[in-house]
Amino acid sequence: MSKQALFDDIDDDADRLTGLAEQLWANPELSLQEHDSAAALQDALREEGFTVESDVAGIDTAFVARYGDDDPVVGTMGEFDALPGMSQAATAEREPIEAGAPGHGCGHNLFGVGSLAGAIAVKRAIERGDCEGSVVYFGTPAEEVGAGKVYMIQAGAFEDVDAVITWHPDWYNAPNECSTLAMDAFDVQFTGESAHAAKSPEAGRSALDGVQLLGTGIEYMREHVPDPVRIHYVVTEGGEAANVVPEEAAMEVMVRAPDRAAVERVSDRVRDAAEGAALMSGTDADVTQTTGMYGVLPNGTLADSIRENMDAAEFPLSDEQASFAADLKATLDDPSYESVPPEHRDEATESAMFTDPIDAPDAGETAAYSTDSGDVSWNAPLGRFRAATWPAGTPLHSWQAVAAGKDLGTAGMLFAGKVVAGSLYDLLTDEELLAEARAEYEHRKGDREYESPLPSDADPYELAER
Ligand SMILES: [Zn+2]
Structure with missing residues (x-):
């Protein structure tokens, strides 16, 4: 035919x-x-x-x-x-x-x-x-x-x-x-301690500090990643009012590169940077991967x-x-x-x-x-x-x-x-x-094996709620 x-x-x-x-x-x-x-x-x-x-x-x-x-x-x-x-x-x-x-x-x-x-x-x-x-x-x-x-x-x-x-x-x-470009995306949620920002700042631990320190860490990291790597982020939650130490703050981070392995290496360093930012700010950082692609x-x-x-x-x-x-x-x-x-x-x-x-x-x-x-x-x-x-x-x-x-x-x-x-x-x-x-x-x-870029328990519906 x-x-x-x-x-x-x-x-x-x-x-x-x-x-x-x-x-x-x-x-x-x-x-x-x-x-x-x-x-x-x-x-x-x-x-x-x-x-x-x-x-x-x-x-x-x-x-x-x-x-x-x-x-x-x-x-x-x-x-x-x-x-x-x-x-x-x-x-x-x-x-x-x-x-x-x-x-x-x-x-x-x-x-x-x-x-x-x-x-x-x-x-x-x-x-x-x-x-x-x-x-x-x-x-x-x-x-x-x-x-x-x-x-x-x-x-x-x-x-x-x-x-x-x-x-x-x-x-x-x-x-x-x-x-x-291969890509990973993360939500990083920082949790601190709220307090009156003028009266008792010593009692507070700012989640927004965590977010800002992570952003700063990423800016320094930029110089030391392979050339085609791109990292971008936005602050998705930054507190409610300037006179309250923010208890919750969050950032969305994306890492991209032509090579999946490069993305994964830089993603691991973003996770480390989030931990470091939490240590410096006295907060907790919770990193959730939301997307990953080859x-x-x-x-x-x-x-x-x-x-x-x-x-x-x-x-x-x-x-x-x-x-x-x-x-x-x-x-x-x-x-x-x-x-x-x-x-x-x-x-x-x-x-x-x-x-x-x-x-x-x-x-x-x-x-x-x-x-x-x-x-x-x-x-x-x-x-x-x-x-x-x-x-x-x-x-x-x-x-x-x-x-x-x-x-x-x-x-x-x-x-x-x-x-x-x-x-x-x-x-x-x-x-x-x-x-x-x-x-x-x-x-x-070649000899590269495909491994899912998402954790096995990733929930597609969490994406839509963001
Ligand atoms: Zn389309």
Whole structure:
């Protein structure tokens, strides 16, 4: 069979798929509260004959949907959480539907459904006998607050998958071939003794002193860490009033570096610094790790395969969508085209939607962010790409991204679904490709073993409460 059958399948199903994306868009749910969104995606997969395991890793919006019993096993991931305060109508002017309410500023309604489209198309190909194997859809919640995927890995959800293809909404079409930063995050809670700050300061022990001493310790530490290490912090609690010695004070600290081992070494020193700060201030310090992630292990083999599928799949943009994209693009104050190489910037500047696929612009680079997809990439070969769901130059987490997410973005979503489907189909039908992707994965990993960056008793719901 030709790959066109997979793509036609997604085009034939476009009304249902865009309807589902619109349903998620109209009901944006925050991390770990994505109940309706997770249920809608699970229903669609169940109807299609997938076996769905819910409540994975003790997270009631995490799920794994599987079709088939045979090897190889290929998978894709969907995110579906929204961002606080991003409510916006699907109009080309700033107009919240409900001021202060959540909105899909990162396009995760498109992300969740685009991957689902890919998984379903592959399932139908297996059912038709066009290929053999199994396809898995990982429903991965809570991307915006941290580490849903890390908990799912801890629970064994990614144990038997041979390769995974994923994507993210953006304003251009290209594979990702970059790495990302490994990261740890901590809450440090200092507890002292409150007292009247003027009348009996000698009776007090200031928790805020502990926080400030830890900040000072980190500033001195900065000079003596490996070059790419980044440490950032904020004071999340600093006392109530200047005339009361603060009994409680707290700080959030993040440590990032390309190399997981470097993060862990610096994290240990942050823990030591917290203990030292507690000793100096006569307080107690309680350090709780809230998030931890690996950097992405890129996979050039999968990036190349994704790139080929981008050329094969057509981008279904209607005239109405193109004209709305132009209106929406006109509202961008200062669009940046820096993320595509210089030779594509003219085209990006001139287009409302930049739909021509380009090569991975970031091979060999380490992008300055962290994602829990990093952990997936240490458990299976992971191919990543971005698809143009927004007008050229649109930043993530902008109101324009929300406005584009209802209808305009579904064109890029269907395109992404086709690229996911085509790439997974290649892995099921081309033994050599899968072997090569796995060999690259093993080679990049070397003798480093993946160990969960989170303590075994970490509670995902504590994250959402912070
Ligand atoms: Zn996102």
